[in-house]
Amino acid sequence: MKRKPLKFVVSLILVMMVSCGEPETVVTDIVHADGSVTKKIEMKNMENNFKIPNVQVPYDSTWIIRDSLEISEKGDTTYIRHAEKLFASVDEINNDYLTDSSNNEDITRRAEFRKKFKWFNTEYRFAEVIEKTMSYGYPVTNFLNEEELAWFYSPDKITSEKLNGPDSLKYKSFSDSIDKKIEKWTIRSLITDWIGEFTEITKGEARGDMATETLKKREDELFSIIEEGGEEFDSLWSNGLFIKEFIGEANANKYQAEIDSAGNIVSEHIWVDFSAYTQRIVMPGEIIGTNGFIDSTKTLSWPVHSDFFMTEPYIMYAESKIPNKWAWIVSGIFLLFVFAGIIFRIIKK
Amino acid sequence: MNSDEAKYDRVLDLLRKSRPVLDSKEEIEEKVIRIITQKQEKKEISSGVLDFLFGWVYVGWVRTGLVAASVILIIAFVYQQAVIIKRINNLNRQAIYIESQIITGRSLDSDAGYFYRLAGRKLQSGDKMISEKQVKQVIKSYNELEKKYKDLIKLIEDDPELMKYIEEKLIENNKKKFKL
Numbered sequence: 001m002k003r004k005p006l007k008f009v010v011s012l013i014l015v016m017m018v019s020c021g022e023p024e025t026v027v028t029d030i031v032h033a034d035g036s037v038t039k040k041i042e043m044k045n046m047e048n049n050f051k052i053p054n055v056q057v058p059y060d061s062t063w064i065i066r067d068s069l070e071i072s073e074k075g076d077t078t079y080i081r082h083a084e085k086l087f088a089s090v091d092e093i094n095n096d097y098l099t100d101s102s103n104n105e106d107i108t109r110r111a112e113f114r115k116k117f118k119w120f121n122t123e124y125r126f127a128e129v130i131e132k133t134m135s136y137g138y139p140v141t142n143f144l145n146e147e148e149l150a151w152f153y154s155p156d157k158i159t160s161e162k163l164n165g166p167d168s169l170k171y172k173s174f175s176d177s178i179d180k181k182i183e184k185w186t187i188r189s190l191i192t193d194w195i196g197e198f199t200e201i202t203k204g205e206a207r208g209d210m211a212t213e214t215l216k217k218r219e220d221e222l223f224s225i226i227e228e229g230g231e232e233f234d235s236l237w238s239n240g241l242f243i244k245e246f247i248g249e250a251n252a253n254k255y256q257a258e259i260d261s262a263g264n265i266v267s268e269h270i271w272v273d274f275s276a277y278t279q280r281i282v283m284p285g286e287i288i289g290t291n292g293f294i295d296s297t298k299t300l301s302w303p304v305h306s307d308f309f310m311t312e313p314y315i316m317y318a319e320s321k322i323p324n325k326w327a328w329i330v331s332g333i334f335l336l337f338v339f340a341g342i343i344f345r346i347i348k349k
Numbered sequence: 350m351n352s353d354e355a356k357y358d359r360v361l362d363l364l365r366k367s368r369p370v371l372d373s374k375e376e377i378e379e380k381v382i383r384i385i386t387q388k389q390e391k392k393e394i395s396s397g398v399l400d401f402l403f404g405w406v407y408v409g410w411v412r413t414g415l416v417a418a419s420v421i422l423i424i425a426f427v428y429q430q431a432v433i434i435k436r437i438n439n440l441n442r443q444a445i446y447i448e449s450q451i452i453t454g455r456s457l458d459s460d461a462g463y464f465y466r467l468a469g470r471k472l473q474s475g476d477k478m479i480s481e482k483q484v485k486q487v488i489k490s491y492n493e494l495e496k497k498y499k500d501l502i503k504l505i506e507d508d509p510e511l512m513k514y515i516e517e518k519l520i521e522n523n524k525k526k527f528k529l
Contacts, residue, residue, distance in 0.1 A: 120429055288436045321433065331422055338419045344399065345406035 021049070022103060023081070025056045025277040028299070031126045033284040033322060035113050037093060041083040050081040056277040056304075058100045059083045089113070090126075103275045107133065107309065112317075119327050123288070127317035128279055128302075130309040134269045136196030137189030137311030143181045151178055155278075155293060155303040182307070184227075189311050190266055191222050198262040202255070209247050210255055222246065274306040285322035292316060 023045035030038040041059055043050055052059065059065075063083040070078045087093050090111040097109045108131035116123045144152055151159060151174065162171045199212045208214070225246070243259055244252040252259065279302045281292065292300035300318050308314040371377065405411040495502070505511050 118429060120426055121433070286437075287440065288433055289440060319436075331426070335419050335422065338415050341403040341406045341412075342416070344403040345412075348406075 022275040028280040030282040043081045048079040058102045121321040130314040136193045143185040197265045201258045281318045283320035285320040289319035
């Protein structure tokens with residue numbers, strides 16, 4: 001009887017430990033027409049702890065740092081840190097990502113910039129990309145439709161507003177159905193990733209029941225077992241009982257090391273050490289394309305959660321255009337010239 | 350023929366016979382020729398400029414080429430603008446407006462937090478920001494007071510009874526102040 005509350009308290013402490021440490025972070029990339037980018041990081045924390053291993057994005061002493069604080073009516077102090085740096089190009093940002101020692105150092109991030117001259121306009125594309133963590137997982141688009149995908153990628157603020165709004169029941173059932181699909185997607189991806197990693201470790205030399213094709217064919221079976229097994233699956237897997245039952249004792253013994261290695265790799269892919277943050281992008285000129293959300297300051301915004309880049313790269317992109325006024329003038333003069341010439345010829349005739 | 354008509358004919362004859370004597374007949378001729386030639390030149394120049402500007406209209410392949418380039422330019426412009434408008438319309442449909450997630454705040458010195466904790470009481474600031482200037486002023490005043498009453502503070506700290514008395518008085522004062 002005493003164990004349950006103790007477990008609860010420990011869990012609560014663990015949750016608090018995790019959630020108290022990291023600041024609430026908003027990263028803003030202000031993209032300039034020449035390809036340079038001003039990166040701004042705004043961090044908010046209950047503790048005055050903005051050490052790099054505690055923050056979601058890399059920054060260092062070369063950044064311009066400003067500290068401030070807010071005091072609530074209750075007397076709670078919130079510490080705020082603003083860090084800002086001008087990067088000459090995305091290559092410099094990518095160099096920072098390569099030497100990343102932040103809290104999210106385990107993930108691979110990069111920035112992309114493209115400038116296209118299209119005579120009347122110059123088009124710009126900037127993207128912050130987070131590479132996928134799983135090598136063989138299924139894309140989430142195989143499991144969710146367009147509407148569900150929109151919900152999945154929505155900022156928490158939007159989903160929680162809907163869940164607590166007037167149509168809360170409708171949205172609750174919608175959210176639950178998405179959660180089930182997400183669970184299915186995660187397990188399916190986990191299985192296919194394990195098969196893929198196992199094949200890679202054995203260099204495809206495993207034969208019989210452990211051959212890639214055979215394992216792939218048994219994917220549905222494996223999925224049903226895991227889904228039905230629920231919480232018990234973890235203990236069955238860790239005891240090695242599940243795998244012995246599934247592929248036979250002889251195979252389990254023969255490929256024990258490879259099975260465990262593949263299992264460890266998949267665990268690392270699933271349990272990525274990652275802290276969520278918000279990414280914002282400000283583009284030069286007029287926005288003509290994006291997959292982000294527009295906030296009240298007309299800035300593009302994306303939530304960044306670990307689910308988003310589990311099986312596919314998470315590309316947060318924005319496209320904009322700046323009209324080339326000189327090209328419009330030159331084109332106008334040229335058209336006038338040709339038009340006048342044609343009229344001149346008609347008159348001369 | 351009446352007398353008036355006769356008079357008119359006589360005057361006309363007289364005028365015809367009395368022609369003006371020209372000193373430099375050739376010079377006048379030259380002048381007249383020059384004026385006429387200049388007029389012709391002007392006409393030639395203006396038509397020459399036009400011919401130079403629009404001479405290409407008489408060259409078939411140049412004419413076709415320039416007209417084709419104009420048409421391509423117009424098509425490119427219309428196509429590009431149509432694509433952009435379509436993309437902007439799609440963007441307007443897909444855009445979801447969310448509340449800004451900018452974290453506000455102004456620069457404060459790190460000792461501002463220390464001062465607040467030192468004060469040990471609730472500052473009536475609510476969620477509003479204390480401006481940097483205000484905090485600096487408060488810290489400055491606090492430091493000045495601390496310096497000014499350094500001896501008095503030392504005296505109080507050295508005497509536990511006096512310290513206790515002062516603390517009690519301060520608490521009492523605070524209670525009155527905050528109507529507790």
